[in-house]
Amino acid sequence: MQRLSWDAWCAGLEEGDRVFVPGGPGEPRGLPEALAAGAAPAVTFVQFPLPGMNRFDYSLAGPSARMETFFLTPALRDGFQAGRVSFHPLHMRRAFDALAQGPAFSWVVLAARQDDAGHWQHGLNVDFLPAVLPKAARVLVVENSRLPCLPGAPRLDPGCIDALITEETALPELGAPALDEAARAIGQAVAGRIPDGACLQTGIGQIPAAVLGALKDHRDLGFHGGLVDAGVLDLIEAGVLTGARKGRDRGEHITAMALGDEAFYSRLAGVANLRFCGANYTHESAVIAELSDFVSINSAVEIDLFGQVNAETVSGRQISGPGGAVDFMRAAAGAPGGQSLVALTATAKGGALSRIVPTLAAGTPATALRTDTDVVVTEFGVAELKGKSLEARAAALMAVAAPAHREALAAAWRDLRARL
Numbered sequence: 001m002q003r004l005s006w007d008a009w010c011a012g013l014e015e016g017d018r019v020f021v022p023g024g025p026g027e028p029r030g031l032p033e034a035l036a037a038g039a040a041p042a043v044t045f046v047q048f049p050l051p052g053m054n055r056f057d058y059s060l061a062g063p064s065a066r067m068e069t070f071f072l073t074p075a076l077r078d079g080f081q082a083g084r085v086s087f088h089p090l091h092m093r094r095a096f097d098a099l100a101q102g103p104a105f106s107w108v109v110l111a112a113r114q115d116d117a118g119h120w121q122h123g124l125n126v127d128f129l130p131a132v133l134p135k136a137a138r139v140l141v142v143e144n145s146r147l148p149c150l151p152g153a154p155r156l157d158p159g160c161i162d163a164l165i166t167e168e169t170a171l172p173e174l175g176a177p178a179l180d181e182a183a184r185a186i187g188q189a190v191a192g193r194i195p196d197g198a199c200l201q202t203g204i205g206q207i208p209a210a211v212l213g214a215l216k217d218h219r220d221l222g223f224h225g226g227l228v229d230a231g232v233l234d235l236i237e238a239g240v241l242t243g244a245r246k247g248r249d250r251g252e253h254i255t256a257m258a259l260g261d262e263a264f265y266s267r268l269a270g271v272a273n274l275r276f277c278g279a280n281y282t283h284e285s286a287v288i289a290e291l292s293d294f295v296s297i298n299s300a301v302e303i304d305l306f307g308q309v310n311a312e313t314v315s316g317r318q319i320s321g322p323g324g325a326v327d328f329m330r331a332a333a334g335a336p337g338g339q340s341l342v343a344l345t346a347t348a349k350g351g352a353l354s355r356i357v358p359t360l361a362a363g364t365p366a367t368a369l370r371t372d373t374d375v376v377v378t379e380f381g382v383a384e385l386k387g388k389s390l391e392a393r394a395a396a397l398m399a400v401a402a403p404a405h406r407e408a409l410a411a412a413w414r415d416l417r418a419r420l
Helices: 006-011 030-035 074-081 092-101 129-135 181-191 206-213 230-237 262-268 325-334 390-399 403-419
Strands: 018-020 044-047 066-069 085-087 105-114 120-122 136-144 163-167 199-201 253-255 274-276 294-298 302-304 339-343 375-378 381-384
Touching: 006 030, 006 163, 066 074, 074 085, 092 129, 105 129, 129 136, 181 206, 181 339, 181 375, 206 230, 206 294, 230 262, 294 325, 325 339, 381 390, 390 403
Parallel strands: 018 044, 018 105, 044 066, 066 085, 105 136, 136 163, 199 294, 253 274, 294 339, 339 375
Antiparallel strands: 105 120, 375 381
16 A cells, blocks of 8 residues: 555556546545646546535546546536536436446545544445446545544455545535425425335435425434435434334435535434445345335426426536436335425526426436326425326426416417327
């Protein structure tokens, strides 16, 4: 194991190298800072970034540097437009397989720390590490004393560590969102559909936070998802999330990553039953099929009257990626008593734009197909789509649109229906 500085490691990069960098809170803070000078050779960096947390475009690491990503954040917009950032639109589960079956990596970079017994443990994000570590020619571990020691994180074989960088920097943070009246109404509506003993999956943002905040009177809920945030941790500490009725991993909360602020990270060390797994487990439908009453809760940019969901473009501009939403939507359909909920506010831009639209605009990719969409929730109610006819689905969606937009939607639907 060779101890290095960031400058020394960057100086050792060679033309043609392929480097994997974890996204979310797994990205070592010193790496973007070290590469910001733009002196790297023709290296390809691979990352699944999170908006608001991973803000560095690795294609800027050098004049001939490139980046591959499965999620296109605003920070990558310029590189994408210039052709330096290659966007691969894959769901999380398929992205895992693409990494596991794709080209090898010259370096895999990851955050880890030693526990009190001297064992190396992974950090706050392990989503793709089981896919890329077997394909790594060399592994760089970044040890940060501020990283919490996580009882449920997998251990790292010290024999695979080729280089070690020690840094003491603040962890990437994502604060809790402020909740407005619409989000609270959606949270209450979704919470009313969740039975005691159900197993949850949620995302990040205002609406997932509102849902989690409305579940404090529930009992024996479980968790199996891609990420844990402060809302999930609050329910674990309150005894609401126990996992006591799960058909698999009973008593454990399954996640690929944990993200929040400094106070959140300091609380994680006390959660012994929070287990970190790769996306081949957290997003695997065969695993979720063993979880009765699995409830998948995801959001969207817009949804059309056929039930097609757009969760990744605005006005034709790619702003994110498929992520893991459809993995969970389809998995919920295969779980006994499962529910797939798409929750979104009915309007944008202060009510001027309806987020329920007649049909997705030409050139807008559907993140979720109409056949994937079962239930849609807005602040105006719940639209049950599963098993319904085209007309009944459209009527249900118009009923949960903002009242000011319903007449225009009805007129557009009559025109669309006449042309089918």
